[in-house]
Amino acid sequence: MIGNSRLHWALFINQTLHSTWHTPHISESDIQQLAQTNTFPLSPSSSIPIFLSPHLTITLVLASVVPSQTQLWQTYPNVRLISLNNIPLQGMYPTLGIDRALALYGAGKKWGFPILVIDAGTALTFTGADANQRLIGGAILPGLGLQLTTLGQKTGQLPLLKTSEIIELPPRFAMNTPEAIQSGVIYTLLAGIKDFVESWLSLFPDSKIVITGGDSNLLTTYLKARFPDIAARLIAETNLIFLGMAKILFGNS
């Protein structure tokens, strides 16, 4: 899965999820090199390819929300691109992100429809479907990292904070700049999530709600502290998109 921040990898062996890892986006020349040997990058800290056997042919199944990266991977041997046409959901609009469609489908197949997915990635998205597997719609806002980056880079006086520097809930009414940024970003994110969840549940009271994405752990931790009733409704699933991919590729196995 090619996300806006990085690549998310999953290795399936005999239709079973074997392992997952993340790497940065990969350059054109590195992709060409990988393509020649039918190998994959293991992790950012390691360049050891996971498969060296010339007898194994690995199919690379790709879903992407970054067209320039999609383009680069087309040269790879045995590549298959998943697009919206492959997702059995009704009512999708043509520019819906494939990551949102896959996560929604995977979640609905596992926990049942209606379903709401919260993806706390580069962008934070809400995506819902009703009992007929029909897209109800959703919302897109800058994710935690993007909000911090924007404030740090598009202002004259604000420092660039990192997500990893947020280790506890700041005071809501902060008396220094870093904590004021943290307060503004986190408390509005938590309030926004609470509001969207409540709004969804008023439409679909029995719906399951699944949260995924790079910032989901951090956000659920703070949601538990601030809004325990909301947090209790959330199912955390790191591999939601791969779950959707597996359903598409392997059916109900």
Ligand SMILES: Nc1ncnc2c1ncn2[C@@H]1O[C@H](COP(=O)(O)OP(=O)(O)O)[C@@H](O)[C@H]1O
């Ligand atoms: N190693 C990492 N690289 C990038 N983002 C990370 C990393 N670890 C955690 N994150 C967090 O994950 C968020 C991005 O979520 P992710 O699901 O990886 O996005 P995408 O699917 O857009 O690539 C960032 O806001 C960041 O705070």
Ligand SMILES: CC(C)(COP(=O)(O)O)[C@@H](O)C(=O)NCCC(=O)O
């Ligand atoms: C909203 C997104 C940027 C989220 O991407 P991510 O943060 O997971 O990298 C992506 O799903 C996308 O480009 N969507 C297209 C617009 C839409 O879904 O309406």
Ligand SMILES: [K+]
């Ligand atoms: K994502």
